[in-house]
Amino acid sequence: MIELISMGNRIQPLPVRDGLNPSRVRFPNDAPAMTAREFVAHLITTQRYVHPDDNDAALDKRFADNEVVDQRGTPFQPDQLLKSGQDIWFYRVPAPELEVPHEIGIIHEDAELLVVDKPPFLATFPRGSHITESVLVRMRRQTGNQALSPAHRLDRLTSGVLVLTKRPEIRGAYQELFARREVDKVYEAIADVNPAITPGTVWEHRMEKERGEFKTRIVAGPVNARTEVNAVTLIDATEHTTLEAMHGPLGPQARYELHPLTGRTHQLRLHMFLAGSPILGDPVYPDVLPLEAEDFGVPMHLLSRRLSFIDPLSGEPREFVSKI
Template identity: 55%
Template sequence: MKAPLPIRDGLNPSRIRLPLDAEPIRAIDFVEYLISTQRHRNPLDDAQALKERFDANLVVNHYGVPYAADDMVNPDDDIWFYRMPAAEWPVPYEIHVIFEDDDILVIDKPPYLASMPRGRHITETALVKMRVRTGNNDLTPAHRLDRLTSGVLVMVKKPELRGAYQTLFARREASKTYEAIAEYIPGLLDNGPAIWESRIEKERGIVQAFVVEGPINARTELVSVTPVDDAEQRVLEDMHGPLPRQARYVLAPSTGKTHQLRIHMRDFAAPILGDPLYPVLHAVDDEDYTTPMHLIARTLTFVDPQTHEERTFVSTRPTGSL
């Protein structure tokens, strides 16, 4: 369904449907309830801001017809409106454009920037920032990168092309390599290529994912391990404090489970430098933008569904210094 309100400031309008078992409710009361139950609410989103939505005809049904404040919303009716994002700490890293043509925009995403709005991260997201920067509200990510992971991210520029590119990634038809910085563990490749396998599950609402018993659903190839040189070691220690010798791990996952590389590094080598979840879960309030997690989606290769040509995109973001 096409939204009856346009994208504004890079953000889609919200759509809520009154449940079938609910009682009819005034439109203004329904929107007030939706705002009051937001997990991350902007304190400026008060009674006056609510009234202004209705005065400006910015609360509508699925046909785009505005609701008056006292109009009744009935069970199974849709209501569309704009949420007011809460304040967010600005991410102090730049987004670099790797490639652009008529169909796609490929960016080098920095750490701490979510791919698209979710939870407490709304405006500090790659999608919103690039929509505002380019003026193209049709931009949509073809895939996602974890918020703390940097590197190559593909965005689709036209609505009619989203399905082709998103299906490409959903079917795992793109190949990726990642680079991680972690403590140097010698001997991991002494017996040839290393394949790390496990079963990883993640429950909604729980920050960490877990390794559980059962059929394998997560596979990662360790491609190489190279100790960093003295200059890069000093850069890392300036950022994180004294460290044992660090190394660059090149990883090639063949599956894409949540936090797969972070868990496999923890279990089969060493935790990724700067990882706030594995092995120790840190509080959200402890987040420090000056000590990022050192994991980068370095290369991405796929056959373009439009041109049918093989394309490879490479992040030039330094793994160690960012």
């Protein structure tokens, strides 16, 4: 089994290039004898998404440019036999992607943080088929700061407040803040009016999602997903008309202010679906729609409206509010 390794805050032997980190792959202990060129060729050809120009010539150029290296930055020779457990670093070439026609708004910037309004359909960081069409790569290219890194993650279809750190030495402090759930989050979702969902409603379930699955599941066991409803506001006639222009005829809609007390994948989407009002535009709950049906003009209406926390460096309270 080929192992992809996360480096955390350790120094990479190849720099970030054009917004993209190099890949680090470990040569398997049980692999047959293989040269560095054969192994990298195997990694490229077995990618799910391959750029049509990433051919033998491009592979040879990597070696000629000394862009296939070990952990110490020493270049591999194409015919060099790899050792079991040896790490190899190189640059992948992202496959062509559809450009997401939405801009990333700037909410706040200082010496430590860049806080943005993430639009729908942009991934937070490169993943799967969404590499260059991610907030991280776009903002690295836009700002020229190759050290930018998200402090947390928003689902690709979710919009709103996203915090990025600007310097590697402070990255861990903010990422740990989010990992420890010491950030207060408020979201807004638009969905059908539902008299059963009122301010003060609390949803509690146990949720699990396996790698490769589209949907999060409700299972038996201790509660690990808890959401409070802070407020419910009816959508006015003007906004309703705008929503129908995107989605077609709709019944009465409401904006639900949601306060997640935990951070399970798809937690708010699944809680709204279970309550009888799936979030408008959700392509997974209740039914998984085919990827080819995706329309950049028809978003899912889930917005990270506000984040607040005690800054781990200054000790001061911070609050960031979406302008969307």
